[in-house]
Amino acid sequence: MDPILLHGTLHATIYEVDRLHVEGGGPKLFRKLMENIEETVGLGKGTPKIYATIDLEKARVGRTRIIENEPNNPRWYESFHIYCAHTAADIVVTVKDDNPIGATLIGRAYVPVQELLDGEEVDRWVEILDKDKNPIHKGSKIHVKFQFFDVTRDRNWARGIRGPKFPGVPYTFFSQRQGCRVSLYQDAHIPDNFVPKIPLSGGKNYEPHRCWEDVFDAITNAKHFIYITGWSVYTEITLVRDSRRQKPGGDITLGELLKKKA
Structure with a gap:
């Protein structure tokens, strides 16, 4: 089946697996092998740690x-509200065992995306298959439920944030706040002549700004606090990089600027 674009909200529930630990192979055969390995290398007895994932192609x-x-019968009963803009032929539910040598595949279940496009709820037991898409040990199944809502069914779609009655993005941890601002950047630093035509609502075009220079201004003009979030901060970069757009104090590195503000 050809991949289909899912653009909207996917409601998913992973309930349980009917039977995993059976005679004749599969997880039990693997677990016996794991016990031998763990005793040999001194890791002790293995503890079954079963979990499931939801994938849209490689995402x-x-x-x-x-x-x-x-x-035997792992029961999760967990629900997810997934905002997606993914191209996929199937929703793939993968069952794995997390063990000392890394997660081990038990099997995968496939639900065709085509079955979700009409917005109807799909609630069923789906057969778990091995990596070659053959049923695992005597037809183990996983109970799942999916329902997809196309983005055009969202009453706020393409309307932006309008007035105080806008409820905010649903299923988020924090409620909507007033006075927030988000800046969109094409890149951290761009030359003056690199202005792609990106249309926005209201007949306007996106006007790119320089992220690093805005960061420099924000730190320089800060009065009370400077909050920095990210995986890491490299303090040796220079934020002001264009000799034609020099700023007072812009010839120092980010680390030197932060120390100066401190």
Whole structure:
């Protein structure tokens, strides 16, 4: 089946697996091998740690908690509200065992995206298949529920934030706040002649700004606090880089600027 663009909200629930720990192979055969390995290298007995993930092609969009010591019938009963703009042929639910040598694949279940396009709820037991798409040990199944709502069904779609009655983005941790500002950047630093034509609502075009220079201005003009978030901060970069657009104090590195403000 050809991939289909899912642009909207996917409501997903992962309930349980009917039977995993059965005679004749699969997880039990793997677990016996794991016990031998763990005893040999001194890791002790392995503890079954079963979890499930939700994938749209190569994008992992959901993961359950780990269920320990329940290899027969792991029960999660977890729901997800997934905002997606992904191209996929199937929603893939993967069941894995998290063990000392890394997560081990137990099997995958596939629900065709085509079945969700009409907005109807899909609630069923889906067969779990191995990596070659053959049923695993005597037809184990996983109970899942999916329902997709196309983005055009959102009453606020393409309207922007209008007035005080806008409810904010649903299913988020924090409610909508007043006085916030978000700046969109094409890149951290761009030359003057690099202005792509990106149309916005209201007949306007996006006007790119220089992120690093705005960061420099924000730090320089800060009065009370400077909050920096990110995976890491490299203090040796220079924020003002264009000799034709020099700023007072812009010839120092980010680290020197922060020390100066402190």
